[in-house]
Amino acid sequence: MKLKYKGKLLVCAVEVKSLGQPKYAREAAYQLKKCSDSHPGIYGLFMAPYISVGAGEVLAENNAGYMDFSGNCRLSFGGIYIERKGNPNAFTVKRDLRKLYSPKAERVLRVLLSASKKTWKMAELSGEAGVSLGQIANVKNALAEREWLDTSAPGLRLSAPAAVLSQWAQNYYFRKNTLKECYSVKSLAGTEAALEELCAKNGIRFALAGFSAAARFWPAVRYQRAMAYVGEFRAELFAAAGIKEVESGGNLLLMLPYDDGMFYGAGKLNGGTVAGAAQTYLDLAGYKGRGAEAAAEILENVIKLLW
DSSP states (O other), rough: OEEEETTEEEEEEEEESSSOOHHHHHHHHHHHHHHHHHHHTTTTEEEEEEOHHHHHHHHHHHTTTEEETSSOEEEEEETTTEEEEOOEEEEEEEEHHHHSSOOOOOOHHHHHHHTTTTTHHHHHHHHHHHHHHHHHHHHHHHHHTOOBBBTTSBBBBSHHHHHHHHHEEEEEEEEEEEEEEEEESOHOOOOOOHHHHHHHHOOEEEOOOOHHHHHHHHHHOOOOSSEEEEEEOOHHHHHHTEEEHHHHHHOOEEEEESGGGGTTOEEEETTTTEOOOOOOOOHHHTTTTTTHHHHHIIIIIIHHHOO
């Protein structure tokens, strides 16, 4: 591509790819460097439908520019400097998102995030997550494209767990669960204890979620509505325990998970069975009110300590 600026002719070599993930940006930077080495004065430019901030950083480190069709760019040559970043992907590929954010793919992410220092063999990870080897391979490829895997490890191990969780939160919607707005005459603590006992007696899977779980992880969290995952909702059974479904104004939110993977990592903590820390973070990160604040507390004081 030839450009004119202040009477000067500037030549750019452009590498175009259909995906702009960091892996492909690094490959493009290598090709562009080879071109500029053999043709001094040529500026390397990478183009794709969408180039993430991470991919842009890879290109900047290698003195290459970029432009995408979502409005992001960085041009730095011949007295020119133009940068725009942070525009969302206008060409989201649903198939690419399903590699990481389908229910079964999310099972794999929960396992990897719960033990981010552990190196997993594919068969071992398949058994732990309860998914096929093919699903493991799909998730592995998607993580590799984003350069979120430790390539020096003799198996699967995350190199950037914070980035994995952050992007997952941006693509996670807790309302995919079936939500039951309920009311209980008991206190929050009494409601949570009675609900757990009821579920235990009747063989119903259970885990405190959202604010109820966050308060067990980090007691400084304050809340006014209990939240919990339950494997099923039996109206008559729950009503007998003083828990009734209402249209609005409830003090208890029951969630029937869209996938059993929600219960992965659940365990006893400070007087109750709670969902895993990563799951608790996801449920609160996009929750109205003080959800984001509680999620930040869990991330800083619980999850990052595990990493």
